Amino acid sequence: MEQSISLPVFHPGEPLYEQLYRHLVEELRRGRPAPGGKMPSKRQLCALLGVSMSTVDTAYSMLTAEGYLLSRPRSGYVVADLLPLTPRPAADVAKPAPPPSRWRYDCSTSAVDTSLFPFSSWARITKEAVYENPDLLQRGHPQGDLPFRAALADLLGQVRGVHCSPEQVVVGAGVDYLLSALFQMLPEHPAVALEDPGYPVGYAVAGRCGKTVLPIPIDGQGMDPEALAASGAALAYVTPSHQFPSGVTMPAGRRTRLLHWAYAAPGRYLIEDDYDSEFRYSSRPIPAMQGLDREGRVVYLGTFSRSIAPSIRVAYMILPPALLERYRQVFAHTACTVSRFEQEALRRFLVQGLYSRHLRRMGSLYRRKCALFTQALGAIPGASLSGQGAGLHFLLTLPRLSEGELVARAAAAGVGVTPLSRYCHAVPPPPSTVVLGFAGLSQEELDGAAAALRAAWA
Amino acid sequence: MEQSISLPVFHPGEPLYEQLYRHLVEELRRGRPAPGGKMPSKRQLCALLGVSMSTVDTAYSMLTAEGYLLSRPRSGYVVADLLPLTPRPAADVAKPAPPPSRWRYDCSTSAVDTSLFPFSSWARITKEAVYENPDLLQRGHPQGDLPFRAALADLLGQVRGVHCSPEQVVVGAGVDYLLSALFQMLPEHPAVALEDPGYPVGYAVAGRCGKTVLPIPIDGQGMDPEALAASGAALAYVTPSHQFPSGVTMPAGRRTRLLHWAYAAPGRYLIEDDYDSEFRYSSRPIPAMQGLDREGRVVYLGTFSRSIAPSIRVAYMILPPALLERYRQVFAHTACTVSRFEQEALRRFLVQGLYSRHLRRMGSLYRRKCALFTQALGAIPGASLSGQGAGLHFLLTLPRLSEGELVARAAAAGVGVTPLSRYCHAVPPPPSTVVLGFAGLSQEELDGAAAALRAAWA
Numbered sequence: 052m053e054q055s056i057s058l059p060v061f062h063p064g065e066p067l068y069e070q071l072y073r074h075l076v077e078e079l080r081r082g083r084p085a086p087g088g089k090m091p092s093k094r095q096l097c098a099l100l101g102v103s104m105s106t107v108d109t110a111y112s113m114l115t116a117e118g119y120l121l122s123r124p125r126s127g128y129v130v131a132d133l134l135p136l137t138p139r140p141a142a143d144v145a146k147p148a149p150p151p152s153r154w155r156y157d158c159s160t161s162a163v164d165t166s167l168f169p170f171s172s173w174a175r176i177t178k179e180a181v182y183e184n185p186d187l188l189q190r191g192h193p194q195g196d197l198p199f200r201a202a203l204a205d206l207l208g209q210v211r212g213v214h215c216s217p218e219q220v221v222v223g224a225g226v227d228y229l230l231s232a233l234f235q236m237l238p239e240h241p242a243v244a245l246e247d248p249g250y251p252v253g254y255a256v257a258g259r260c261g262k263t264v265l266p267i268p269i270d271g272q273g274m275d276p277e278a279l280a281a282s283g284a285a286l287a288y289v290t291p292s293h294q295f296p297s298g299v300t301m302p303a304g305r306r307t308r309l310l311h312w313a314y315a316a317p318g319r320y321l322i323e324d325d326y327d328s329e330f331r332y333s334s335r336p337i338p339a340m341q342g343l344d345r346e347g348r349v350v351y352l353g354t355f356s357r358s359i360a361p362s363i364r365v366a367y368m369i370l371p372p373a374l375l376e377r378y379r380q381v382f383a384h385t386a387c388t389v390s391r392f393e394q395e396a397l398r399r400f401l402v403q404g405l406y407s408r409h410l411r412r413m414g415s416l417y418r419r420k421c422a423l424f425t426q427a428l429g430a431i432p433g434a435s436l437s438g439q440g441a442g443l444h445f446l447l448t449l450p451r452l453s454e455g456e457l458v459a460r461a462a463a464a465g466v467g468v469t470p471l472s473r474y475c476h477a478v479p480p481p482p483s484t485v486v487l488g489f490a491g492l493s494q495e496e497l498d499g500a501a502a503a504l505r506a507a508w509a
Numbered sequence: 510m511e512q513s514i515s516l517p518v519f520h521p522g523e524p525l526y527e528q529l530y531r532h533l534v535e536e537l538r539r540g541r542p543a544p545g546g547k548m549p550s551k552r553q554l555c556a557l558l559g560v561s562m563s564t565v566d567t568a569y570s571m572l573t574a575e576g577y578l579l580s581r582p583r584s585g586y587v588v589a590d591l592l593p594l595t596p597r598p599a600a601d602v603a604k605p606a607p608p609p610s611r612w613r614y615d616c617s618t619s620a621v622d623t624s625l626f627p628f629s630s631w632a633r634i635t636k637e638a639v640y641e642n643p644d645l646l647q648r649g650h651p652q653g654d655l656p657f658r659a660a661l662a663d664l665l666g667q668v669r670g671v672h673c674s675p676e677q678v679v680v681g682a683g684v685d686y687l688l689s690a691l692f693q694m695l696p697e698h699p700a701v702a703l704e705d706p707g708y709p710v711g712y713a714v715a716g717r718c719g720k721t722v723l724p725i726p727i728d729g730q731g732m733d734p735e736a737l738a739a740s741g742a743a744l745a746y747v748t749p750s751h752q753f754p755s756g757v758t759m760p761a762g763r764r765t766r767l768l769h770w771a772y773a774a775p776g777r778y779l780i781e782d783d784y785d786s787e788f789r790y791s792s793r794p795i796p797a798m799q800g801l802d803r804e805g806r807v808v809y810l811g812t813f814s815r816s817i818a819p820s821i822r823v824a825y826m827i828l829p830p831a832l833l834e835r836y837r838q839v840f841a842h843t844a845c846t847v848s849r850f851e852q853e854a855l856r857r858f859l860v861q862g863l864y865s866r867h868l869r870r871m872g873s874l875y876r877r878k879c880a881l882f883t884q885a886l887g888a889i890p891g892a893s894l895s896g897q898g899a900g901l902h903f904l905l906t907l908p909r910l911s912e913g914e915l916v917a918r919a920a921a922a923g924v925g926v927t928p929l930s931r932y933c934h935a936v937p938p939p940p941s942t943v944v945l946g947f948a949g950l951s952q953e954e955l956d957g958a959a960a961a962l963r964a965a966w967a
Contacts, residue, residue: 068656103641108860109656116662116675165646174639177850181632183563188623189949190819198526198567204574217574224682224822224846231689235717255842259693261719361648362849364682384713388682388846391820392635402566491647 056083056091058100067102068109075110079119079130090120090128155465156500160296160444162491163357164420167412172405173396180395187391194378195222195367195387199398203367206401211328212338213351215369221378224364224388226324226354227252230288233322233350233368234260236381237286240318244284246274248474250295250324253288266476269294273301276308285319287312291340293327296474296486298438298445306340313348320374322350327442329358329410332418334440347371355397357443358410365389365397417443417490420497424489427501431508443490446471449508450483457485457508464507466500514541514549516558525560526567533568537577537588548578548586613923614958618754618902620949622878623818625870630863631854638853645849652836653680653825653845657856661825664859669786670796671809673827679836682822682846684782684812685710688746691780691808691826692718694839695744698776702742704732706932708753708782711746724934727752731759734766743777745770749798750786754932754944756896756903764798771806778832780808785900787816787868790876792898805829813855815901816868823847823855875901875948878955882947885959889966901948904929907966908941915943915966922965924958 059074061067084090091099093107100107111128114120120128180187187196194200200220207213223229234243234257243257247266257264265282268275274289289309291301301309313319323340341351354366370378387394400406425439428447439445449457454470461468468487472480489497517532519525542548549557551565558565569586572578578586638645645654652658658678665671681687692701692715701715705724715722723740726733732747747767749759759767771777781798799809812824828836845852858864883897886905897903907915912928919926926945930938947955 105641105656105857105860109659109856112656112663112860113659113675116659116666116673122663122667161648163647165643168643168646170639170643174636177639178632178636181628181635183561185623185626185628188626188818188820189621190619198563198570201567201570201574205570205580208574209580215574217571224686225844227843228682228686228846231693235689238719251842255839259839261696356844360646361844362646364844364846364848381713381717384709385685386683386814386819386822388686388822390822390848390851393848393851398567399563402563402570 067106068113071100071102071106071110072113075114076119079114084130086130086132088130090130092127154467156492156496156503157467158469158487158489158500159467159491160469160486160488161361162488163361163443164413164416164490165360166493167409167416168360169405169409173400176399176403176405177392177396180392180399184392184395187395191387191391191394193382193385193387194220195389196391196394199394202398202401206406207339207351207353207369211325211336212342213369214342219369219372219375221368221370222387222389222394223366223368225356226352226366227256228388229352229366229368230256230322231260232382234262236374236377237320240286242284242286244274244279244282244287246289246294247476247478248296248471248480249476250290250326251474253324254476264476266478268478269297269299271299272305273299274309276305276312279309280312285316286322288322288324290324290326292325292337293438293442295326296444296446296471298440298442300337300441303337306337306343310340310344310348314346320348320350322352324352327357328353330414330417330443331441332421332439341369344371347373350374358413359406365393420489420492420494421445423494424487424497424501427498428487428504431505444486444488446484447487448481448484452483452508454480454483454485457483460507461485461504464503466503466507525564526571529558529560529564529568530571533572534577537572542588544588544590546588548588550585612925614950614954614961615925616927616945616947616958617925617949618927618944618946619819620946621815621819621901622871622874622948624951625867625874626818627863627867631858634857634861634863635850635854638850638857642850642853645853649845649849649852651840651843651845652678653847654849654852654856657852660856660859664864665797665809665811665827669783669794670800671827672800677827677830677833679826679828680845680847680852681824681826683814684810684824685714686846687810687824687826688714688780689718690840692720694832694835695778698744700742700744702732702737702740702745704747704752705934705936706754706929706938707934708748708784709932712934722934724936726936727755727757729757730763731757732767734763734770737767738770743774744780746780746782748782748784750783750795751896751900753784754902754904754929756898756900758795758899761795764795764801768798768802768806772804778806778808780810782810785815786811788872788875788901789899790879790897799827802829805831808832816871817864823851878947878950878952879903881952882945882955882959885956886945886962889963902944902946904942905945906939906942910941910966912938912941912943915941918965919943919962922961924961924965
């Protein structure tokens with residue numbers, strides 16, 4: 052008497068395991084099977100529904116975790132005697148996160164294009180990394196494995212003009228994590244200067260680490276050095292390659308001025324987040340500030356989350372000698388946050404030339420997308436664009452509508468755009484301006500989004 | 510004129526890339542090849558030396574990063590004109606970390622046995638996780654992917670009596686990371702109570718997060734509830750399954766008393782690090798405190814770094830409802846620190862039953878090792894052991910020698926043991942006691958270590 056449950060009808064647009072889970076909850080609440088009864092085995096259910104084992108696995112795991120089913124060793128799953136009829140308090144507050152974007156066209160700045168991801172190479176090197184390196188099971192170096200750090204130092208030297216030895220590299224699970232580690236090891240800096248408008252993660256991490264946040268206005272060249280000097284901060288976080296969100300690329304002269312600010316007093320440091328440096332469309336890349344620094348006052352941060360994929364959590368930080376010493380004291384007992392197999396896979400990706408090939412392919416794809424989207428939007432009467440020379444987003448200003456109207460009309464047309472004011476702290480937001488990301492949309496979708504925005508803002 | 514360099518003679522015990530790197534530095538300093546000259550191609554060198562491509566890759570990467578070689582696109586590596594004759598300041602402070610243990614027998618508490626690691630299953634599921642889930646490239650849920658969290662909730666419910674919904678699970682890259690996140694989201698708790706003697710990582714993370722550390726003595730049942738109440742702390746970190754380093758398992762009565770401490774005032778929380786709960790030899794496992802908690806005052810922490818491998822950086826935290834709400838506010842913009850492919854691989858490892866099979870095999874291996882080592886050491890006249898009922902280490906007390914003598918004589922015999930005083934903060938260290946880990950040594954090595962210690966301490 053096992054199959055006394057009805058089977059679900061799946062619809063597209065939602066994970067199968069979630070649909071199956073919800074269907075089974077309904078069935079169980081109706082007493083099918085009755086409490087104490089046996090559920091179909093996972094294998095049977097797979098066969099009946101024509102879905103993968105992992106779909107059924109996940110649904111059963113969720114039902115077990117929530118108390119609907121009991122997992123009995125060797126005899127499968129049975130229905131619990133006391134079903135959780137009312138949601139438990141935990142489940143009550145623990146509402147699932149809001150579903151992914153409901154926009155027809157989501158011009159968010161955080162998406163990337165994954166259509167060219169080299170799945171077969173990645174699967175191959177991942178497997179090789181496990182098979183060929185049994186010694187990678189034991190605890191590794193707290194800063195990350197030396198061969199991987201050497202490959203990073205080599206790459207950054209060639210591509211970004213970063214000047215460092217592999218010993219100065221610290222590998223970590225994301226820029227947020229490394230920034231947090233850096234703030235924690237600098238307790239003598241109670242405040243940090245951040246770009247305004249600026250990257251939300253910088254503000255969030257500084258706040259969590261108990262730093263006073265000093266928002267410094269940006270101008271057409273990036274962070275304003277006079278406002279920085281006047282702020283009293285001794286620590287400043289900047290995004291010179293492609294300022295977030297303005298898209299400004301800091302010219303060499305401004306970089307030098309910021310370095311002179313750092314040299315003007317002992318203990319001053321610049322944190323250079325080399326965000327979006329991988330993709331430039333309109334001019335030659337400017338080498339990193341870190342490579343210009345002669346006094347060890349720049350901490351360099353970078354990540355693979357934009358250039359490979361947001362779900363690959365590998366970032367790196369290059370510490371100047373004085374801070375490296377400090378890092379080793381403060382984080383002596385802390386294991387590296389990136390699994391060693393993953394470090395080894397990524398090292399192979401770099402040294403086998405797969406990464407630079409991938410970057411070239413992504414660079415031309417993004418260049419095409421950027422050209423397509425900026426051309427279509429630039430044709431809107433009265434619109435002006437900025438920050439489109441690099442990276443995966445730009446700004447659009449349309450003076451005849453307010454920022455609120457731009458956002459609301461876009462939303463009504465099914466297009467998600469971000470108001471620039473969301474990233475402004477102490478400065479008044481530049482009027483009538485929105486931030487548009489293009490990486491996550493296909494070329495057809497960019498055409499569609501541009502047409503929808505043209506009509507919405509007419 | 511490419512091969513004007515001599516070839517190295519490799520010796521065992523040091524990575525090949527490091528030996529090759531050092532040999533080439535010597536050669537280059539002697540002008541072989543001369544500045545501007547061409548290096549053998551990586552492929553040629555592989556063939557000449559009979560080593561893998563990755564060995565040569567790594568050595569060349571290190572030489573390039575340090576300025577000895579220049580990598581010329583399409584024409585290979587040439588010798589730099591200006592060799593770094595004197596170490597640069599960066600390289601100067603950046604001395605490599607001390608080499609791995611030089612002990613003949615290293616009884617460290619952090620090693621694990623990796624001889625039974627299921628390489629082929631792990632390589633298979635890792636590859637499947639990449640191939641079958643292209644959607645895992647985009648950014649995932651900040652707490653970790655729901656199917657993985659469901660599998661964790663299911664596992665912890667069955668194995669540890671943890672009571673939670675998948676929504677309450679937060680996945681992170683190591684217990685240190687999660688503990689740091691937790692401390693950061695509780696700014697109203699300026700102090701944290703820690704076990705004394707206790708886990709060094711707890712002390713390090715609390716210090717970095719700016720918390721005042723309140724060391725609370727432990728007795729034969731774990732953290733002393735009266736000392737805890739007297740300390741004024743509203744946040745306490747405990748390791749009830751197998752206290753580090755004493756090895757004490759906290760009885761149910763003491764768990765209840767600690768819960769009552771938490772219930773006695775609003776905003777009090779217990780952090781339960783379920784350290785070493787996977788391996789028990791002498792009694793049935795005691796369910797986690799989290800499962801006893803009726804008022805949402807326990808944060809549960811666990812990790813796969815002992816049960817699978819230290820290099821796999823996946824840990825988890827179960828938040829009570831009130832803190833979950835808080836977490837979502839404070840960490841709204843923070844991506845999960847574990848790569849999604851790795852989450853999916855581990856989910857498959859759990860739901861396909863590979864994890865429980867692995868735990869069973871490791872459990873019997875560790876039981877044998879523990880029995881062997883404790884029997885041999887217990888036979889030393891005057892020695893008494895404690896904490897050997899669970900986990901991967903225990904304490905040995907030998908009153909006729911001081912702690913310093915125990916450590917020094919062991920060291921002279923080639924055995925690395927840890928003085929208990931290293932983990933003591935405010936309490937006076939129990940005399941004549943050392944901490945011995947057995948997981949990283951083979952059964953033959955355990956025999957050898959025991960014989961060496963018997964002789965050294967005679």
